[in-house]
Amino acid sequence: MKKYVSHAIRKRIELALVLLCCLASNASQWCCAQDTQGVTRKTIETQGFELGNEQIEALDQWIEQAREIWQVPGLSVAIVAQDKVLLSKGYGVREFGKSQRVDDQTLFAIASNTKAFTADALAILVDEGKLGWDDPVQKHLPWFRLSDPLASNDIRVRDLLCHRSGLGTFSGDLLWWGTPYTPKEILQRSVVLKPEFPFRANYGYSNLMFLAAGEVIETVSGMSWGQFIQSRLLDPLEMKGSKWSVKQLGGVENVATPHKTYLDRSNPIEWMNWDSMAAAGGILSSASDMARWMQFQMRQGKDAQGRALVSHARIYETMQPHSIIPVSMNRSQRVPSTHFRAYGLGWSLADYHGVKLVGHGGGYDGMYSEQLMIPELGFGVVVLTNSMTPIGNAIVYQVIDGFLKVPTGDRSKEGLEQFRGSRQAFDERIRKATLSVKSMDAPSHPLESYVGKFRCAMYGDAQVGLKDGRLQLQLLAYPELKADLELMHYDTFAIRWHKTFAWFESGSAHFVFDAQGNSESIRLDVPNDDLWFYELNLKRLP
Secondary structure, three states, X not given: OOOOOOHHHHHHHHHHHHXXXXXXXXXXXXXXXXXXXXXXXHHHHHOOOOOOHHHHHHHHHHHHHHHHHHOOOEEEEEEEEOOEEEEEEEEEEOOOOOOOEOOOOXXXXXXXXXXXXXXXXXXXXXXXXXXXXXXXXXXXXXOOOOOOHHXXXXXXXXXXXXXXXXXXXXXXXXXXXOOOOOHHHHHXXXXXXOOOXXXXXXXXXXXXXXXXXXXXXXXXXXXOHHHHHHHHHHOOOOOOOOEOXXXXXXXXXXXXXXXXXXXXXXXXXXXXXXXXXXXXXXXXXXXXXXXXXXXXXXXXXXXXXXXXXXXXXXXXXXXXXXXXXXXXXXXXXXXXXXXOEEEOOOOXXXXXXXXXXXXXXXXXXXXXXXXXXXHXXXXXXXXXXXXXXXXXXXXXXXXXXXXXXXXXXXXXXXXXXXXXXXXXXXXXXXXXXXOOOOOOOOOOOOHHHHOEEEEEOOXXXXXXXXXXXXXXXXXXXXXOOEEXXXXXXXXXXXXXXXOOOOOOOOEEEEEEEOOOOOEEEXXXXXXXXXXXXXXXXXXXXX
16 A cells, blocks of 8 residues: 655655755855865864874985985975975985085976966966856867867867877877977877877877967967966966976076986986977976965965965866776786776876875976875875986875875885886887897998988978988977988888987887889887877978
């Protein structure tokens, strides 16, 4: 027999539920009003999450020991807990072989940690009603195209910030690295790049899409990307030392020198100009300034005076998953407490021992940076280095583990072993790429047959010349990409660069000939993990 609830009783139940919801809402609003930083220090203490003075002192000593073991010339670290800076300090020297010490004001390239600045700049424009996250990119950049027509027509502003354009990781990065092309020219040239995935189907880390995001900022605001970042973020946050171009380093003394890292040493190298991809990785900053940046994030968009530069709703949105990042089996074994990874808008996200990590890494020619925060607990750590080692990753997790009081080993020792293994594997890739399969005194064709100009529709021209009986290759979009070609076998030559580059060593150039014995094209194989030379489709010009 069915039981029925009378209309009157049902209405009373509904009224009670409404009242309960109102009380819950009021309580939530009261809590938010009392806790503008997301979580109070009392909450942190009752959960047992804190770093005392003794722990900070121990970490300080451990960081210096790690730096020495890793043979990193210099680095700086900042640790913040809500409104307090627990550590802000430099270690080592600005340049190997010189005496100037790193401090917390020393400038380093933060590289891709810039991406969150670009995301917040767009968030400001969203707050002001000048654009929407889901505006079609072509609404603001009518000239913008991808090779996939669907992606071209439907890609939205938020898609630019979460690596789901369909392009593969780092695809097209040779277009901006060292070339004279403007961001618009880079994006227009990149239209020939083929997608690796269907649009929005997979995660593919794309610097090019952040260049497009920078162009949207300029179009909508009427200011250059750098001017907008300076006036709307760096100045209000009192990040007084930070720069958005290496051209601003003139006259600044307290600047670290980039270093190319080998297994047993780090050698100083020149600064690279990254202005063409500034919106993806152009900011230079210090540990002291980055401490302010992390506190701003954990104040949910407010500056030190409590003024909202970015609304809480927008900050919250940037830290929500937009693209799933697969957790590899290797990572799952190394970090079993991480079950999910994702990318927000300018931020990498992951779960870790029951908390949500928000952070990013950055790789510049001769410098790596690492940043990691637990916004719900108001805690963050950043590491800036003048070497190309993952020591920053080891440090941030050692600090986070100490804060969360979770069991941990020596992150420095574990990380260094993995790094050495990866470097040995990298050296082996280069050895195999330049290994001759047959000893030959001369190539398959006369040397003059290889000489000529070759063109890649995406990248530009390359020149092969003959000097003193030796072939030379030069990629004209970045003239310093010049090398002698040393015979390996048949029509394949080892590339011996005239200059030392941060990301790669040697490689090979293979010439393809037609049936009449005329060289048609060149295929380049330069082993590295960042710049895809194989994307260059070099065809001989008449």
